Amino acid sequence: MTIASQSPRDALIAAPTVVSQLDPDRPPAARRRTKLTRNNWGYAYVAPFFLVFGAFSLYPFLYTAWVSLHRTSLSNIDGGTWVGLENYRNLLQSEFFWNAARNTLTIGILSTVPQLCMALGLAHLLNYKLRGRTFFRTAMLMPYATSIAAATLVFAQLFGRDYGLINTMLEAVGLERIDWESGTWTSQFAIAVIVTWRWTGYNALIYLAAMQSIPGELYEAAEIDGASRWKQFLHVTIPSLRPTILFTVVVSTIGAVQLFGEPLLFAGNGTTSGGSSGQYQTLGLLMYQQGWSNFHIGQAATTAWAMFMIILVIVGVNAVIGRLRARADR
Amino acid sequence: MFHSTRSRAAWGAALAAVLLTAGCGGSDDASADAADYDPDAPVTLTVGTFGTMDFDNAGLYEEYMELHPNVTIEQNNVAQSAAYYKSLQTRLAAGSGLDDIQALEIGFIADVVANHADAFVDFAAEENADELESNFYDWKWGQATTQDGQTIGLGTDSGPQAMCYRKDLFQQAGLPTDRTEVGELWPTWDAYLDVAREYKTTTGNPILDSPASIFSSSVYQGDEAYNDEDGNPIPEESSGVERAWGFASQAAEEGLTANLSQFGDEWNAAFSNGAFATIACPAWMLGYINSQMGDAGAGLWDIAPLPGSSESASNWGGSFLGVPADGDNVEAAKDLAEWLTAPEQQIKLFTETAHFPSSPTAADDPQVKDAVNEYFSGAPTGEIFGAAAEGIRRTPIGPYDTQIQEAFTTALTDIASNGTDPDEAFQDAIKASEQAIGG
Numbered sequence: 001m002t003i004a005s006q007s008p009r010d011a012l013i014a015a016p017t018v019v020s021q022l023d024p025d026r027p028p029a030a031r032r033r034t035k036l037t038r039n040n041w042g043y044a045y046v047a048p049f050f051l052v053f054g055a056f057s058l059y060p061f062l063y064t065a066w067v068s069l070h071r072t073s074l075s076n077i078d079g080g081t082w083v084g085l086e087n088y089r090n091l092l093q094s095e096f097f098w099n100a101a102r103n104t105l106t107i108g109i110l111s112t113v114p115q116l117c118m119a120l121g122l123a124h125l126l127n128y129k130l131r132g133r134t135f136f137r138t139a140m141l142m143p144y145a146t147s148i149a150a151a152t153l154v155f156a157q158l159f160g161r162d163y164g165l166i167n168t169m170l171e172a173v174g175l176e177r178i179d180w181e182s183g184t185w186t187s188q189f190a191i192a193v194i195v196t197w198r199w200t201g202y203n204a205l206i207y208l209a210a211m212q213s214i215p216g217e218l219y220e221a222a223e224i225d226g227a228s229r230w231k232q233f234l235h236v237t238i239p240s241l242r243p244t245i246l247f248t249v250v251v252s253t254i255g256a257v258q259l260f261g262e263p264l265l266f267a268g269n270g271t272t273s274g275g276s277s278g279q280y281q282t283l284g285l286l287m288y289q290q291g292w293s294n295f296h297i298g299q300a301a302t303t304a305w306a307m308f309m310i311i312l313v314i315v316g317v318n319a320v321i322g323r324l325r326a327r328a329d330r
Numbered sequence: 331m332f333h334s335t336r337s338r339a340a341w342g343a344a345l346a347a348v349l350l351t352a353g354c355g356g357s358d359d360a361s362a363d364a365a366d367y368d369p370d371a372p373v374t375l376t377v378g379t380f381g382t383m384d385f386d387n388a389g390l391y392e393e394y395m396e397l398h399p400n401v402t403i404e405q406n407n408v409a410q411s412a413a414y415y416k417s418l419q420t421r422l423a424a425g426s427g428l429d430d431i432q433a434l435e436i437g438f439i440a441d442v443v444a445n446h447a448d449a450f451v452d453f454a455a456e457e458n459a460d461e462l463e464s465n466f467y468d469w470k471w472g473q474a475t476t477q478d479g480q481t482i483g484l485g486t487d488s489g490p491q492a493m494c495y496r497k498d499l500f501q502q503a504g505l506p507t508d509r510t511e512v513g514e515l516w517p518t519w520d521a522y523l524d525v526a527r528e529y530k531t532t533t534g535n536p537i538l539d540s541p542a543s544i545f546s547s548s549v550y551q552g553d554e555a556y557n558d559e560d561g562n563p564i565p566e567e568s569s570g571v572e573r574a575w576g577f578a579s580q581a582a583e584e585g586l587t588a589n590l591s592q593f594g595d596e597w598n599a600a601f602s603n604g605a606f607a608t609i610a611c612p613a614w615m616l617g618y619i620n621s622q623m624g625d626a627g628a629g630l631w632d633i634a635p636l637p638g639s640s641e642s643a644s645n646w647g648g649s650f651l652g653v654p655a656d657g658d659n660v661e662a663a664k665d666l667a668e669w670l671t672a673p674e675q676q677i678k679l680f681t682e683t684a685h686f687p688s689s690p691t692a693a694d695d696p697q698v699k700d701a702v703n704e705y706f707s708g709a710p711t712g713e714i715f716g717a718a719a720e721g722i723r724r725t726p727i728g729p730y731d732t733q734i735q736e737a738f739t740t741a742l743t744d745i746a747s748n749g750t751d752p753d754e755a756f757q758d759a760i761k762a763s764e765q766a767i768g769g
Binding site: 073074075076077078094095096156157160161162163179182183267268269270271273276277292293294295296 | 416593748
């Protein structure tokens with residue numbers, strides 16, 4: 001820990017204050033000059049990041065808020081009329097919004113919960129000394145390295161109604177074919193499978209890294225006390241991983257709220273309605289439909305901000321829970 | 331001095347970074363005046379196109395550059411028309427980055443006509459406007475014309491519709507296979523639905539690919555489709571929508587279609603698997619069928635008139651060329667656009683790449699009129715689609731036709747796959763249309 005915090009850059013920035021404290025006899029102007037000069041170089045070094053951040057994050061962020069207060073179209077973004085909070089009122093009264101919010105929640109639960117549980121289990125298994133361990137660890141990360149588009153297109157074909165592999169297999173074992181895309185639960189399940197497939201390995205690796213930093217003495221002590229492997233997992237591994245689990249929950253939740261590529265490409269024909277009755281339209285897809293199919297960019301900006309608010313609330317709740325747990329443990 | 335050299339250098343570095351980011355903005359604004367136009371001056375013209383418009387494949391650019399050695403043509407093609415339109419919209423909003431000629435598809439020409447007419451050259455105000463207008467079907471010219479008579483695009487191809495059918499599957503079902511007899515089977519959509527029921531009883535299979543095939547083609551056979559005379563969307567009151575919905579929802583409810591979503595993976599696969607025996611066929615669909623089935627499909631298909639075509643034909647698709655008014659080479663671009671859309675070139679586009687003309691002069695030319703398609707059992711495509719193009723009504727189009735049509739075809743899919751009540755599905759479609767129109 002000590003080595004990490006004393007990076008050369010930190011040392012450089014910290015130096016002037018140290019010097020000025022050690023040298024109280026120097027005139028104030030000179031002292032201030034030194035400090036300014038050194039600090040200015042610091043600003044210059046960080047400036048590129050903040051300029052890029054300003055141009056591509058902060059500015060679009062604020063501009064989106066501005067646009068969301070207008071009735072405007074994609075081809076005439078700056079020529080819209082000011083409508084105040086009307087877009088937000090309409091959004092809250094829109095059944096399309098609530099439908100998308102509900103779908104986002106259910107698909108989010110269907111994908112995040114199994115994903116994190118499986119990741120935890122996989123990490124636990126890979127933490128043992130296995131033959132070919134490196135191979136398994138690498139293989140697990142492969143889905144994450146696949147593009148969303150490629151993976152989704154393949155899965156959409158697997159889940160195809162008439163010529164999909166999954167239905168062919170169901171039929172082979174004597175079960176009925178399923179019209180995956182048109183049902184509410186079946187389509188949401190299929191999309192959750194794509195998400196789970198892609199992210200389980202990634203989360204497992206994060207858990208694995210965290211597990212490896214748990215001191216071995218804890219396990220030895222538990223073993224001496226007669227704890228079984230399962231008990232060790234429950235009472236040593238899980239508590240030690242709590243901050244990591246919280247992190248993955250937050251990251252997965254943000255990902256779930258923003259889910260977009262999978263439902264868009266799952267439709268297979270470029271439509272943005274998320275199925276014949278909007279059964280798998282997520283908030284991200286609704287935003288895209290409003291802005292880039294219907295060209296109402298003000299509405300889309302409103303949905304974007306609503307999504308941001310939802311993420312803030314979820315992250316806030318997570319943080320509060322994490323803090324309460326931490327306090328309870330102390 | 332308060333600032334040391336070093337601190338000045340630091341601010342300099344930060345400033346340089348600012349300028350670097352800001353430098354991406356700026357654009358120059360030098361539009362050429364008509365008076366200064368020198369037709370022989372060297373010029374590079376850019377043409378923005380989408381999908382397969384085939385000006386390049388038909389050799390038209392090369393021919394033009396040979397005729398005009400001072401002109402160099404560069405084409406910027408985007409594969410999907412939806413993606414193309416999105417970027418065109420942002421460029422129209424920014425007022426920069428536009429090509430000298432922009433292709434405009436039927437799906438969004440009404441939006442451009444209603445909202446961006448002033449950004450394009452008005453061909454109706456040209457000296458040769460009458461001659462230009464006489465080149466095109468009146469409905470084609472009308473689609474690119476605003477309420478107050480500005481014409482912002484010249485027609486390229488068009489999509490008059492017929493009904494393609496599988497001869498082998500018809501034979502198995504005990505139906506006639508001769509194209510005249512097949513045409514007589516379905517003078518109306520009601521008669522077509524009867525054939526569909528009969529086909530289902532004998533073979534157990536659906537006759538059509540999708541309820542959308544009925545809806546999208548019959549909706550343009552009425553006096554009005556999605557809009558009133560002024561181009562305002564009125565999907566709920568439109569007689570055309572009501573009529574098309576009636577036919578298509580029956581087909582969806584009774585399982586007369588394979589309920590495939592058009593242009594999806596399963597739809598593509600279904601061509602080769604013989605999952606349906608008929609499909610509504612705009613002229614350009616022939617090429618699509620050919621590319622999906624390859625040589626295996628040669629001689630299996632034939633073409634009959636669209637149901638109800640004796641009363642009114644129907645158009646699906648087709649494009650226009652517009653010239654952005656603020657471009658650097660407006661005069662040269664107008665010359666090129668007029669040349670590319672002239673009847674002679676439309677004939678070449680048909681003979682080389684099978685795009686059906688939007689010009690009656692071209693359609694009447696023997697090279698088009700007498701054309702047969704060997705892949706489709708030697709069907710006289712020139713005659714069939716020519717007759718259809720003649721019978722197309724000047725149905726008003728509007729800025730949201732694509733979205734409204736998608737709302738209705740989606741609702742039809744819901745009837746067919748989830749057994750939703752047709753009245754309820756209609757209300758869903760209306761709600762989705764309102765969502766698309768409003769805001």
